Amino acid sequence: MSDLLNLFPTFPLTPPVSNLLNFIEDARLTTADLLALDPISISRRLPPQLNTSLLELKSLQRNLVEHIHADIARLSSLPPPRTITTHSPTLDRLLNKIPTQAITEFVGESGSGKTQILLLLTLTVQLPPSRGGLGRPAVYISTEAPLSTLRLIQLKNYISHDVPVDEQPTTDKVFSIVCSDLETQEHIIRYQLPVLVQKFDVGLVVIDSVAANFRAEFERPMDRNKKLRLSNPSTPSSSPSSSSSTAAPGAGARRGSQMAQRGKEMVRLAATLRHLAITHNLAVVVSNQVSDKFNARTPLSSLSSPRDGDDDDDDIMSLDFQSKWFTGCDEELEGGGKVPALGLVWANLLATRVVIRKSEDPETGEWKRDLRVAYSNRALAGEEVGIEVFEGGVRSVEDDGSDGCS
Amino acid sequence: MASASPMPSSSHRLPTLSASQALSASQATDSRISTGSEELDKAIGGGLSRGKITELCGPPGSGKTTVGLQSAANALLSGDGNRVVWIDTSHPLPVSRLGAILSRSADPRELFPNLQTIRAPTLAHLLALVVHPLPTFPPEHTRLVVIDNVSTPFAAAFPPGMEDGGGGGGAKGKKEPVGVRRFAIIGDLISALGKLAGSKGVAVLLLNQMTTKVIPGVGAMLTPSVSEYIPPTVPPYNSHQYIVLITPTTDSPAWITSLNSRLLIHYNKTSLSLLANPDDTPVSQIRYVTILKSNGVLHGSDSSRPVVLLQIQETGVNDVKLVSEASPAAAAVKAYEPKRKKRKRGPEAGVIPGSDEEGGESEEDEEGSAGEMYQWEEGAEDDGMGAAIKSPALDSQNNQGFTKAGVNTAHQAVN
Numbered sequence: 001m002s003d004l005l006n007l008f009p010t011f012p013l014t015p016p017v018s019n020l021l022n023f024i025e026d027a028r029l030t031t032a033d034l035l036a037l038d039p040i041s042i043s044r045r046l047p048p049q050l051n052t053s054l055l056e057l058k059s060l061q062r063n064l065v066e067h068i069h070a071d072i073a074r075l076s077s078l079p080p081p082r083t084i085t086t087h088s089p090t091l092d093r094l095l096n097k098i099p100t101q102a103i104t105e106f107v108g109e110s111g112s113g114k115t116q117i118l119l120l121l122t123l124t125v126q127l128p129p130s131r132g133g134l135g136r137p138a139v140y141i142s143t144e145a146p147l148s149t150l151r152l153i154q155l156k157n158y159i160s161h162d163v164p165v166d167e168q169p170t171t172d173k174v175f176s177i178v179c180s181d182l183e184t185q186e187h188i189i190r191y192q193l194p195v196l197v198q199k200f201d202v203g204l205v206v207i208d209s210v211a212a213n214f215r216a217e218f219e220r221p222m223d224r225n226k227k228l229r230l231s232n233p234s235t236p237s238s239s240p241s242s243s244s245s246t247a248a249p250g251a252g253a254r255r256g257s258q259m260a261q262r263g264k265e266m267v268r269l270a271a272t273l274r275h276l277a278i279t280h281n282l283a284v285v286v287s288n289q290v291s292d293k294f295n296a297r298t299p300l301s302s303l304s305s306p307r308d309g310d311d312d313d314d315d316i317m318s319l320d321f322q323s324k325w326f327t328g329c330d331e332e333l334e335g336g337g338k339v340p341a342l343g344l345v346w347a348n349l350l351a352t353r354v355v356i357r358k359s360e361d362p363e364t365g366e367w368k369r370d371l372r373v374a375y376s377n378r379a380l381a382g383e384e385v386g387i388e389v390f391e392g393g394v395r396s397v398e399d400d401g402s403d404g405c406s
Numbered sequence: 407m408a409s410a411s412p413m414p415s416s417s418h419r420l421p422t423l424s425a426s427q428a429l430s431a432s433q434a435t436d437s438r439i440s441t442g443s444e445e446l447d448k449a450i451g452g453g454l455s456r457g458k459i460t461e462l463c464g465p466p467g468s469g470k471t472t473v474g475l476q477s478a479a480n481a482l483l484s485g486d487g488n489r490v491v492w493i494d495t496s497h498p499l500p501v502s503r504l505g506a507i508l509s510r511s512a513d514p515r516e517l518f519p520n521l522q523t524i525r526a527p528t529l530a531h532l533l534a535l536v537v538h539p540l541p542t543f544p545p546e547h548t549r550l551v552v553i554d555n556v557s558t559p560f561a562a563a564f565p566p567g568m569e570d571g572g573g574g575g576g577a578k579g580k581k582e583p584v585g586v587r588r589f590a591i592i593g594d595l596i597s598a599l600g601k602l603a604g605s606k607g608v609a610v611l612l613l614n615q616m617t618t619k620v621i622p623g624v625g626a627m628l629t630p631s632v633s634e635y636i637p638p639t640v641p642p643y644n645s646h647q648y649i650v651l652i653t654p655t656t657d658s659p660a661w662i663t664s665l666n667s668r669l670l671i672h673y674n675k676t677s678l679s680l681l682a683n684p685d686d687t688p689v690s691q692i693r694y695v696t697i698l699k700s701n702g703v704l705h706g707s708d709s710s711r712p713v714v715l716l717q718i719q720e721t722g723v724n725d726v727k728l729v730s731e732a733s734p735a736a737a738a739v740k741a742y743e744p745k746r747k748k749r750k751r752g753p754e755a756g757v758i759p760g761s762d763e764e765g766g767e768s769e770e771d772e773e774g775s776a777g778e779m780y781q782w783e784e785g786a787e788d789d790g791m792g793a794a795i796k797s798p799a800l801d802s803q804n805n806q807g808f809t810k811a812g813v814n815t816a817h818q819a820v821n
Contacts, residue, residue, distance in 0.1 A: 032587075071531065268562070349496070377500050379720075380719065
C-alpha cells in the first residue's frame with residue numbers, strides 16, 4: 001500500500017500521477033521508496049507492460065520532492081510550542097509545565113493520582129494564557145472508567161474561585177468519550193479526533209489510559225508462566241525477564257508476532273497523536289498503567305542472596321539493566337518496583353515520562369505519593385516530590401495551603 | 407540516483423583541495439565542535455568533526471538530546487555567524503533548555519536567529535530534505551546539523567516486526583521486500599548525509615534510539631535502532647554478549663562505515679566514593695558514554711573501548727571528576743563490579759582480599775575488589791593476548807566480562 005495520500009493528502013493528482021498511483025500501490029512502493037529510488041529502479045518495479053516513460057516518473061519524483069519541501073517549510077514555520085500549567089507551582093517547576101506539540105505520560109498504579117492530574121489539565125488548558133492555560137477546550141478519551149463529571153465540577157469550582165467569570169473553565173469545554181476496545185480507540189483517534197480538534201480548536205488531548213486497550217488485547221496469561229521459567233535458577237545465564245517484551249523467542253512465534261503487531265499499533269497511535277499535536281499546537285497527555293516487576297528476588301530464585309539479587313546478573317546493555325532508569329522503576333523504594341506497561345517501543349515515542357510512586361507510610365498507614373520525572377527532553381529528571389490529592393486536584397506537599405497559584 | 411534529483415550544482419562535486427590543504431583544514435581548530443565534555447571531546451579526537459557524521463545512540467532519558475543541545479550551543483558560540491540546523495523528527499527542540507545552555511556564556515536572543523529548526527515528521531520528509539536537498543540546505547556558515555532523531559521515522563515507516571522480515575518470521579513473500587527496502591533506504595539516507603556533510607563542511611550529529619533484540623538464552627538486549635544488528639544464528643553466551651551485540655560488523659555496513667564516530671550513551675551504577683565532588687554530581691545525572699568508533703577507528707573489543715562519564719544537567723553537559731587517577735572506564739566498571747563479584751564467587755572472596763596491596767597504590771577506595779581483580783588478571787596475563795582469549799571462557803561461568811575490561815585499563819593505569 002502506498003502511503004502517499006495518507007502522508008500528503010493535498011498532493012495534486014494530475015494525470016501522470018493519478019494513472020500511476022494504482023500501479024505504485026500494487027508494487028508496494030512507499031513514498032519513501034519514490035524518493036529514494038531513481039526513476040529507472042522505480043520503473044523496474046512497475047509492471048513491464050505499463051511501459052512507463054522515465055520522464056513521467058522523473059517529473060513525478062520532482063513534483064513530490066517539491067511538494068514535500070513545501071510541506072517541510074509549512075511545518076517548520078508553525079508557531080513554537082506553548083505550555084499548560086498544572087496549577088501547582090512545584091509541579092510546574094518540576095515538569096517545566098506541560099508542553100504542546102509533544103506527548104507527555106503520567107504513569108503510576110491505580111489511585112496514584114494520575115487521573116486527577118489529567119482531569120485538572122482539561123480545566124487549566126481553558127484558562128487564558130495570562131493564567132497559564134491556552135484558552136482552548138480539551139478532549140478526554142477514556143479507555144476504562146468514564147469521565148468523572150462530579151469530580152470535574154469539584155475541581156472546576158476550586159480552580160475558578162479567584163478567576164473572573166468570563167475566564168473560568170467550564171465542563172462544557174471538556175469533550176469526553178469512552179473507547180472500550182482498541183479498534184474503537186484507533187478509529188476515534190484517527191478519524192473523529194482530528195475533526196473535533198479542527199472544529200473546536202482543541203488545545204489538549206487526554207488519553208486515560210493508553211495502555212488499557214493494548215494490554216487487554218495483546219497481553220495474555222501465558223506471559224507469567226514464561227517469566228517464571230526464564231528466571232528459574234537452573235538456567236542462571238539467562239537474565240530474568242521483566243518487561244513483557246523480553247520473553248524468549250522460539251517459545252512462541254505467535255507471541256512474537258503479537259508483540260510486533262502491538263508495537264506497530266503503538267507506533268501508529270503515537271504518529272497520529274504527534275501529527276495532531278504539531279499541526280494544531282496542542283498538548284497530548286496520556287496516562288499509563290504499571291505492572292509488577294518480576295525478577296530473581298521472587299521466591300522461586302531465592303537461592304541467590306536476596307539483597308543484591310537480580311541487577312547483577314545483567315549485562316550493562318541488557319534491557320533489564322538499562323530500563324531501571326527510564327522506567328522510573330526503583331525497587332529500593334517502597335512501592336517502586338513497578339514498571340510502566342507497553343515497554344521500550346512506547347517509551348521511545350514519549351517526550352516526557354512522569355512517574356508517580358504510591359507507598360504506604362509504615363507508621364500512619366496512610367498512602368504516600370511521590371512524583372518524579374523519569375525522563376524528559378525539557379525538564380531535568382531525578383528530583384522526587386511528595387504530592388497529595390485534594391479537592392483542588394493535585395499539589396505537592398510543599399505547596400500545601402499556599403496553593404493559590406495564578 | 408544523481409540523475410533523479412535536481413541537485414544544486416554545488417553538491418555535485420566536492421570542492422577541490424590539495425592534500426596538504428585538506429590536512430591543514432582538518433587540523434584547524436574550528437574543524438571540531440565541542441560536545442561540552444572535555445573528556446568526550448578528547449576521546450573522539452577533539453569534538454564533532456566537520457564534514458563527518460557522528461552517531462549518538464542511547465535509551466530514553468540517557469541524555470542524547472542534551473548532548474545535542476550542548477553541541478548546538480557550542481557550534482553557535484564558536485564564532486560570529488556560525489549557524490546550526492536542528493531537524494526534529496519527533497518532538498520539537500526544547501528551546502528553553504537551549505536558551506539555558508547558551509545563557510551560560512552569551513545572550514541567547516542574539517544567537518537564536520542563527521539556529522534553524524526544521525520539522526521532518528516522516529521518513530518521506532527526511533528523505534526529501536537530505537536526499538533531495540534544496541540548494542539552500544544547509545544554509546551558508548552552517549557548522550552543525552543535528553537530527554533528533556533518525557529512528558522515529560524508520561519506526562513509523564517500517565513498524566516493529568517488519569524489520570526482521572528478511573529472517574524467519576515473515577517469509578511470506580509479503581514482508582520480505584519491506585525489510586530489504588528498509589535496509590536500502592538506510593543506506594541511501596546515510597550516504598546522502600555523508601555527501602552533505604562532506605560537500606558543505608558541516609558536522610552531522612545523528613541521535614538514535616535503542617531497540618530490543620531478544621537473544622536466545624541471554625534475554626533482551628538493547629541495540630541501536632536504525633542499522634540494528636541481526637542476531638547470530640548460534641549465540642554463544644558469555645558476558646561479552648553485549649559487546650557482540652553492538653559490534654558494528656553486524657550492522658548495516660553502509661551505516662557503520664559512513665560514521666566517523668559512534669557513541670553509545672547509557673546508564674550505569676556509580677559509587678559515590680569515586681566521585682571527586684559527590685555533592686555537585688548527583689548520581690541520577692551521571693551517564694556513561696561508551697565509544698564504539700572514534701575518528702574512523704572501530705573499537706572492536708570491550709577492552710579497547712574508551713568510556714567517558716558525563717553529567718547531564720538542565721544547563722548542559724559537564725565532565726564528571728573522579729577521585730582517582732584511574733581512567734573513567736576502570737572507575738565505572740569498578741563502581742559496578744564489586745557487588746557482582748562478591749555475590750558470584752562468595753567462597754573465594756575470603757582468599758583474594760589478602761592481595762590488595764597491589765591495588766592499593768592506585769586506588770583509595772574499594773581496595774578489596776581492586777585487588778581481587780588484579781589477582782584474576784595476573785593469572786591470565788602471561789601474554790597480553792592470552793588474557794583476551796581466555797576471558798570468555800571464564801566469563802561463561804562467572805559472568806565477568808566487564809571485569810576484564812576494567813582490569814586491563816586499571817592495570818595499564820598503574821604501570
